[in-house]
Amino acid sequence: MTPTPDLSARIGSLSLRNPVMVASGTFGYGPEYAELVDLERLGAIVVKGICLEPTRGNPPPRTVETPSGLINAIGLPGPGLEGFVREYLPFLRSVPTPVIVNIWGRTVEEYGEVAARLDATDGVHALEINVSCPNIREGSHAFGVRLDSFRRVVETVRARASKPIIPKLAPNVSDIAAFARAAEECGADAISLINSVPAMAVDIETRRPKLANVIGGLTGPAIHPIAVKLVWEAAGAVRIPTIAMGGIVSPADAIEFLIVGAAAVAVGTATFVEPRTAHAVVDGIREYLVRHGLRSVAELTGSLRTGRDPCGG
Template sequence: MNTSPDMSIEIAGIPMRNPVMVASGTFGYGVEYADMVDIGSLGAVVVKGICMEPCDGNLPPRMAEVPSGLVNAIGLQGPGVKGFVENYMPFLRQHKTPVIVNIWGRTIEEYANVAAAFDVVEGIAGLELNISCPNVKEGGVSFGTDLRMAAKVISAVRRSTKLPLIPKLSPNVAGIGAFARMAEDEGADAISLINTLPALVIDVETRRPVLRNGVGGLSGAGIHHFAVKQVWDASRVVSIPVIGMGGIYEPDDALRFLLAGASAVAVGTANFTEPRTAMRVIAGMEDYVQRHEYGSIRDVVGMLQYGQVKP
């Protein structure tokens, strides 16, 4: 069989040539990796988080390497809506790959304003909503871990844009299913998960946190199987597509998300070490579809045979 398998998929109304994206914050604005990665081969590019105005982020050190991955507290440094559109959209528009913009805000109003601002920008396929930000109006508690606040954010953004809307769920909650259902109820077109897990890296010699911010978010290999479980839990209670992410380094890691019910995946932390991970993952998934004689990659979604452990 020499014909390439059908890898195409539609997520939140966005047609993609394959289900492999690059995760927000791990691929810059695309241009940083253009020398090494064929942007045109990706399912979609999810750019680093953007809020209304330029944001300085946290003081360094911002990243700590741990045996199972990375802990980061970059602090959402970014160019703001205007800076992003002027400096990065001309490059991103050159490719036929859908551009999904990850957006965030410090208040519900800011979330809505950022969404509305992107609604009129040419070349944007959809918005991913980072709800794991501190709510400055209500004492700095993350929007993403409070069901009522998260619903307010998603609802406000939904009313502010016609673009496909993909809330990115925080794993730092008691039941991911309730958040997934809420997102669908509030008008989300898809959901993505998981965001990083809260972590604290301690330098025992100085007795201080390694990161200047103190705590950070854990990503990479260590969170993979946890993320697969979260995706499995979420995908069974919603009818909108789920985008799975967390510790994808190999094709099998991506396939696990699909089997657990995700319709697409995003490669994140692995990009830092191996910029071409997504391309290798796509090739491996194509091979899988052929070896197992599936009609298309879409037929793999949700095919987990739970409870049927082979002897």
């Protein structure tokens, strides 16, 4: 009999029962999908971005469907740090699944403050640093696409938090490997990528942008091959684990990410369509490992068969 493969994954000091998370911004704060999704079967829950104060986000229209994709300009509305701790954390603490809180700020100091306070909060297991949301204009976009500001954010969060920290990388940079290395050098426990791809759509009859915010971030199957390439480059440049996201719909999409170097993956937009996609992806990864005689997810991570150096050498 084939032994059951080891599906566990490690992100810094954090152990996950399986390598499949739900991506920030696509799963609310946990209770939204509790009636439909077995939260105990998720590798981790990554909640929607939290900053210090409550925020309203952008006016509608906030999303537009495009071929095989979804452009969003939600604008990071949220209850703020205290609202999150008061309204959502009691529920999340009752779920035996690690909680990764996505954090953002308008200044480097705000990132540090949010990180310090969540670091001291029970029920929060790791912090994902959102330096790359294309919908925040007050500086956040710049943090993720310029190496110097990216380093300052990651260093500041590292200095204020002892829990695992996971910078989330922007796809729209000229050298993703440089950002991955900078994250590692600044003490990150893992990297996650990709954030949404800056995008835009226009109603040709009215000649108006389809989003109130004019521009947004593209997610969904349309960006998957872009993400696979960037994950391959980033994961190949660092020793810390990579969490891959971008257009996962099926187990095959997730397995592709693992093969090119990801230690874990996150399902995003697909949850909006089929809430139980993450469960199907876990089942599909297990079946794949058995079929290929692999004993663990770790054996699959970075097993791409190519003679080429990941960074193009």
